[in-house]
Amino acid sequence: MGLMVRLQSTTKARYIRLDYVRGVEELREAEVALETPVTIVVNGAELVTLFASPSDLKELAIGHLLGQGVIRAVEEVKSLEVLSSRVSVETKRDVSDRVSEYGRLRVITSACGSTEDFYQILDQIDHPYVKSDYTVTLSTLVEAVRELNKLSVKGHLLAVHTSGLFEEGRLVAYAEDVGRHNSIDKVIGKAALQGVEFGSTILVTTGRQPADAILKCARVGIPISVSIREPIHSGIFAAWRTGVTLVCGARGSKIDIYTHPRRIRYTFGSPKEPFST
Numbered sequence: 001m002g003l004m005v006r007l008q009s010t011t012k013a014r015y016i017r018l019d020y021v022r023g024v025e026e027l028r029e030a031e032v033a034l035e036t037p038v039t040i041v042v043n044g045a046e047l048v049t050l051f052a053s054p055s056d057l058k059e060l061a062i063g064h065l066l067g068q069g070v071i072r073a074v075e076e077v078k079s080l081e082v083l084s085s086r087v088s089v090e091t092k093r094d095v096s097d098r099v100s101e102y103g104r105l106r107v108i109t110s111a112c113g114s115t116e117d118f119y120q121i122l123d124q125i126d127h128p129y130v131k132s133d134y135t136v137t138l139s140t141l142v143e144a145v146r147e148l149n150k151l152s153v154k155g156h157l158l159a160v161h162t163s164g165l166f167e168e169g170r171l172v173a174y175a176e177d178v179g180r181h182n183s184i185d186k187v188i189g190k191a192a193l194q195g196v197e198f199g200s201t202i203l204v205t206t207g208r209q210p211a212d213a214i215l216k217c218a219r220v221g222i223p224i225s226v227s228i229r230e231p232i233h234s235g236i237f238a239a240w241r242t243g244v245t246l247v248c249g250a251r252g253s254k255i256d257i258y259t260h261p262r263r264i265r266y267t268f269g270s271p272k273e274p275f276s277t
Contacts, residue, residue: 009034009055009176023234033160035178040064041088048261051113052087052182053160056175056190058184060086067216070098072150074192130243132223138255138266140169141202145226145250147171163205163209165196165222172196180207183210183214209246218242224263226250231254231258 010031017026025203036054040047040061047070052060058080067072071091078090144166151174152162163183165173172194175186184205191198199219207213209227211234218238224245231248239246239259247264249256257264 009053017179033178036085038085043090050181050182053177053221056186057082057087059186059189061089062192063185066192066220067185067188068102069219070102072096092265128218129216130221130223132221134223135201135265141264144204152206154273161207165191166202167196181213188220193194202226208232209235211235214238215243217244
């Protein structure tokens with residue numbers, strides 16, 4: 001799909017460790033995550049500059065364009081070239097109308113005048129509805145979270161976010177990045193390039209899930225999004241409006257299902273009141 005150049009994603013840094021209980025000073029060296037401004041260019045025009053870990057930049061660009069609705073499928077890409085931290089994408093058709101919509105969508109990640117303004121903007125933008133009937137057992141979901149946690153050990157040490165996409169319970173894409181949104185873009189891009197059917201997948205991520213992260217899932221048709229972090233209300237609202245099953249706080253012996261719980265199968269208990277979302 002074009003020329004690619006791999007950049008280094010970590011570096012070494014020296015630091016002073018102070019143990020104030022024992023009164024000990026030590027000079028140490030650690031591996032730390034790098035971030036770099038990555039510019040995505042679409043049909044010759046700069047679309048966005050993301051601060052991201054300098055790895056999997058092709059996948060980052062493809063996933064970002066899919067998740068933001070600039071392209072609908074990988075097949076719409078005519079060519080892709082990665083030069084240093086600049087990714088140039090040429091599409092087979094004119095996407096200027098989608099680029100205009102992209103500009104409106106990015107308002108969600110910027111400061112809005114009020115919470116009411118925010119939800120009005122969210123209602124106005126083009127958001128699909130995930131109609132997938134895909135369901136998973138609670139044990140399958142828990143096992144996916146455990147697998148991501150095992151892979152994320154180094155990521156936690158490097159202060160990066162990790163995301164994994166599971167198809168029918170099998171890990172098909174994994175990515176690390178300093179930005180939680182970027183790690184989602186990367187797994188979407190990796191899966192799309194493999195031809196994964198998103199309608200039967202689970203996204204598991206270490207990052208929070210605000211509205212813009214949920215919209216990425218909805219645009220490619222991911223029915224279940226799981227975070228080990230606690231929820232943000234914009235994410236709950238977006239998940240409810242787009243048909244995404246949102247699971248948060250997935251750690252220890254609990255998970256919290258906030259929207260569309262029908263996709264998670266378990267054999268105990270039942271909601272005491274009708275579940276409105």
